[in-house]
Amino acid sequence: xxxxxxxxxxxxxxxxxxxxxxxxxxxxxxxxxxxxxxxxxxxxxxxxxxxxxxxxxxxxxxxxxxxxxxxxxxxxxxxxxxxxxxxxxxxxxxxxxxxxxxxxxxxxxxxxxxxxxxxxxxxxxxxxxxxxxxxxxxxxxxxxxxxxxxxxxxxxxxxxxxxxxxxxxxxxxxxxxxxxxxxxxxxxxxx
Numbered sequence: 001x002x003x004x005x006x007x008x009x010x011x012x013x014x015x016x017x018x019x020x021x022x023x024x025x026x027x028x029x030x031x032x033x034x035x036x037x038x039x040x041x042x043x044x045x046x047x048x049x050x051x052x053x054x055x056x057x058x059x060x061x062x063x064x065x066x067x068x069x070x071x072x073x074x075x076x077x078x079x080x081x082x083x084x085x086x087x088x089x090x091x092x093x094x095x096x097x098x099x100x101x102x103x104x105x106x107x108x109x110x111x112x113x114x115x116x117x118x119x120x121x122x123x124x125x126x127x128x129x130x131x132x133x134x135x136x137x138x139x140x141x142x143x144x145x146x147x148x149x150x151x152x153x154x155x156x157x158x159x160x161x162x163x164x165x166x167x168x169x170x171x172x173x174x175x176x177x178x179x180x181x182x183x184x185x186x187x188x189x190x191x
Contacts, residue, residue, distance in 0.1 A: 006093070006094060008048055008096065008115060009087070010050070011083070012027070013101060014027035014053055014101035040101065040104055043106055048097075050068070055069060055070075059071075080159055081157050085152060088145040094141060096140045096142060103136065103179075103181065106180075110179050114139045114171050118169060123169055124141065125138065126169070128172050128173070129174070134180060148162050
């Protein structure tokens with residue numbers, strides 16, 4: 001199935017403040033013997049020749065996992081939408097897969113299903129789980145960059161809300177789907 005899909009860039013968002021982790025860099029925290037980012041890297045590396053990591057600190061540590069690094073245009077950790085905009089600006093392909101750095105159980109099948117849905121509809125696709133959108137599991141066409149920049153300029157900070165003005169495909173996933181587990185607290189890392 002993935003052979004028929006157009007090439008994609010992949011953006012891993014690791015530019016957050018890490019508040020729920022006591023200010024520690026979430027993507028670099030150890031889980032099962034290596035950094036969270038290493039687990040994601042191993043899964044996505046075969047899928048792209050353009051792996052971008054959005055990070056606002058620890059660039060040297062993240063650099064070994066990426067083809068390109070980007071940071072937010074504004075200081076103060078303004079949120080994931082800023083990282084997505086930065087990633088779209090440098091993406092070398094027409095499609096961008098967006099993932100958070102704290103979901104080490106993501107697999108290639110889920111990414112392929114998201115990509116297939118986005119490409120078939122020629123629009124953005126996002127995981128929908130238990131009635132909720134999951135923006136950290138998305139595929140965006142690069143052509144949406146001006147729309148997202150305009151939303152940002154008007155004060156919007158939510159990726160999902162910024163995409164409401166365009167068709168958005170939902171990939172339904174079960175509430176208990178472990179591939180979507182995000183490790184965003186110290187307790188989750190211990191599970």
